[in-house]
Amino acid sequence: MSGKEIDIGxxxxxxxxxxxxxxxxxxxxxxAIEGGVGEVPExxxxxxxxxxxxxxxxxxxxxxxxxxxxxxVRVPWSEVRKVDSAVELKRGATELGLGRGDDRVRPYxxxxxxxxx
Amino acid sequence: MSKALGLGLGIIAAxxxxxxxxxxxxxxxxxxxxxxxxxxVIVIGLIGIIVYxxxxxxxxxxxxxxxxDAIRERVGFKGAVVALVSSEVVNLMTLAxxxxxxxxxxxxxxxxxxRWLIVFAVVxxxxxxxxxxxxxxxxxxxxxxxxMLVFAVVxxxxxxxxxxxxxxxxxxxxxxxxMLYAYFVVGILGTAMTPYExxxxxxxxxEDQWSPKDLxxxxxxxxxxxxxxxTLSFALMITGGALxxxxxxxxxxxxxxxxxxxxxxxxLGLLLALVGILFAVGAASIDTVFAGAYNLxxxxxxxxxxYRNPRGAPRFALTWLVLLLLALGxxxxxxxxxxxxxxxxxxxxxxxxxxxxxxxxxxxxxAYMGRYVNxxxxxxxxxxxxxxxxxxxxxxxxxxxxxxxxxx
Numbered sequence: 228m229s230g231k232e233i234d235i236g237x238x239x240x241x242x243x244x245x246x247x248x249x250x251x252x253x254x255x256x257x258x259a260i261e262g263g264v265g266e267v268p269e270x271x272x273x274x275x276x277x278x279x280x281x282x283x284x285x286x287x288x289x290x291x292x293x294x295x296x297x298x299x300v301r302v303p304w305s306e307v308r309k310v311d312s313a314v315e316l317k318r319g320a321t322e323l324g325l326g327r328g329d330d331r332v333r334p335y336x337x338x339x340x341x342x343x344x
Numbered sequence: 345m346s347k348a349l350g351l352g353l354g355i356i357a358a359x360x361x362x363x364x365x366x367x368x369x370x371x372x373x374x375x376x377x378x379x380x381x382x383x384x385v386i387v388i389g390l391i392g393i394i395v396y397x398x399x400x401x402x403x404x405x406x407x408x409x410x411x412x413d414a415i416r417e418r419v420g421f422k423g424a425v426v427a428l429v430s431s432e433v434v435n436l437m438t439l440a441x442x443x444x445x446x447x448x449x450x451x452x453x454x455x456x457x458x459r460w461l462i463v464f465a466v467v468x469x470x471x472x473x474x475x476x477x478x479x480x481x482x483x484x485x486x487x488x489x490x491x492m493l494v495f496a497v498v499x500x501x502x503x504x505x506x507x508x509x510x511x512x513x514x515x516x517x518x519x520x521x522x523m524l525y526a527y528f529v530v531g532i533l534g535t536a537m538t539p540y541e542x543x544x545x546x547x548x549x550x551e552d553q554w555s556p557k558d559l560x561x562x563x564x565x566x567x568x569x570x571x572x573x574x575t576l577s578f579a580l581m582i583t584g585g586a587l588x589x590x591x592x593x594x595x596x597x598x599x600x601x602x603x604x605x606x607x608x609x610x611x612l613g614l615l616l617a618l619v620g621i622l623f624a625v626g627a628a629s630i631d632t633v634f635a636g637a638y639n640l641x642x643x644x645x646x647x648x649x650x651y652r653n654p655r656g657a658p659r660f661a662l663t664w665l666v667l668l669l670l671a672l673g674x675x676x677x678x679x680x681x682x683x684x685x686x687x688x689x690x691x692x693x694x695x696x697x698x699x700x701x702x703x704x705x706x707x708x709x710x711a712y713m714g715r716y717v718n719x720x721x722x723x724x725x726x727x728x729x730x731x732x733x734x735x736x737x738x739x740x741x742x743x744x745x746x747x748x749x750x751x752x
Contacts, residue, residue: 237709241421241424242413243409243642250647251647251648252645252647253646254643254644254645256421275645277644280421283421283422284421284422284425287425288422288425295644311407312407312408312409313408313409326646326647328659329646329647332659332662335658335662336654336658336661336662339474339654341474341654342653342655342661343653343655344474344475344477
């Protein structure tokens with residue numbers, strides 16, 4: 228879709244994030260937009276993590292975010308390679324601080340034989 | 345042969361969705377209460393699930409996004425939280441019920457104590473899902489469930505009045521006991537389109553790594569898989585009508601359904617029926633445990649899928665393990681599995697519109713679907729079924745209360 232107009236509310240917000248290897252590493256939980264009165268607003272970063280849920284859905288979002296661990300990761304918009312049915316990033320998840328939860332649980336799963344099958 | 349094996353997804357989704365423990369008892373009970381009068385409702389539910397499965401399978405093949413991705417993108421964060429909570433409650437209740445059904449079938453086959461068999465079933469499922477690839481999970485439970493076809497033989501052998509069976513396929517309203525009839529109509533439609541089928545089906549398409557060139561396979565899976573599930577539902581209802589209606593028996597237990605096969609076919613029929621039931625409720629266990637893990641992972645943006653293996657998708661693996669343990673806990677309270685599925689319908693009412701509306705919206709999004717967007721035919725049917733779903737969602741709870749969950 229590069230080059231064409233995109234609706235950031237419809238085609239970016241709440242979409243899947245994929246790192247450079249196609250690994251699923253979070254959703255676009257919110258967007259940081261800059262621009263004062265009289266300026267053209269610009270999306271400067273993708274906000275990812277349960278810590279941002281409170282600003283999306285009030286009390287329910289805060290509760291869900293608290294259960295989810297409240298982590299916040301800010302990914303500069305310049306890291307976005309392509310907006311398709313998912314938002315694809317230029318670098319790996321670990322470099323950007325994304326997908327940490329999976330990295331933390333992995334060693335426990337690895338203790339069970341056959342985790343790599 | 346490989347073509348036939350490619351139908352595993354549709355078959356496991358449909359057998360698990362159409363002949364799960366609730367439907368097994370519900371369809372036979374519908375036959376026992378109203379004879380063949382409700383056969384037309386199965387047809388309506390069948391077309392609806394085919395239309396929406398094809399749609400969400402197409403979205404998965406073209407865009408790589410599953411149903412819960414679509415829900416979050418289209419109904420926003422708040423709506424998605426509501427959909428997530430209600431669908432997880434339904435999935436967990438249904439999973440517990442199906443695992444209970446597995447234990448009941450094992451008990452009828454082996455005579456061992458029910459509670460031990462529950463533990464055995466949960467451990468067995470954890471091991472099977474951990475060590476087996478998605479393709480083989482599809483094949484084992486999908487094709488194992490084909491033993492249920494014994495009920496098609498039973499239905500024919502019982503020699504039903506085919507004129508009356510034919511008349512049952514024509515939509516009509518009952519003259520007696522209208523409230524209970526309406527309860528069965530809503531119940532059959534609701535269970536034919538239970539949301540976990542599309543959660544499982546769409547994510548399963550991604551597990552099978554479908555791409556746009558697999559759209560024919562998607563259509564074949566939706567039509568043939570669910571067609572088979574619908575055929576089994578017809579057979580169960582006809583069996584209930586032919587065997588139980590005249591005797592005034594209304595089956596409330598899985599064992600009664602299996603015994604129906606013994607009447608015309610003897611011991612072998614009973615054995616096939618029990619094995620078929622075992623795999624059918626096993627397929628439903630697979631559908632629901634995976635649906636639960638897919639939904640949470642997709643809501644949160646985690647890596648997911650059995651094709652990624654537990655090392656590649658650790659939180660997804662942890663989720664299905666936890667769901668199995670929670671289901672074990674629920675079953676250990678001694679709750680009746682069949683009753684559990686009836687109450688699960690209450691929660692699916694909220695999930696129904698929140699699931700099907702986003703599928704229709706995404707399937708119409710050009711940016712997403714390119715030239716594979718819905719045609720007029722799919723949209724017309726999709727819209728008609730949204731109305732059907734809304735009616736089911738609105739009518740389910742009042743009818744449950746008015747008929748005392750179908751007991752009067």
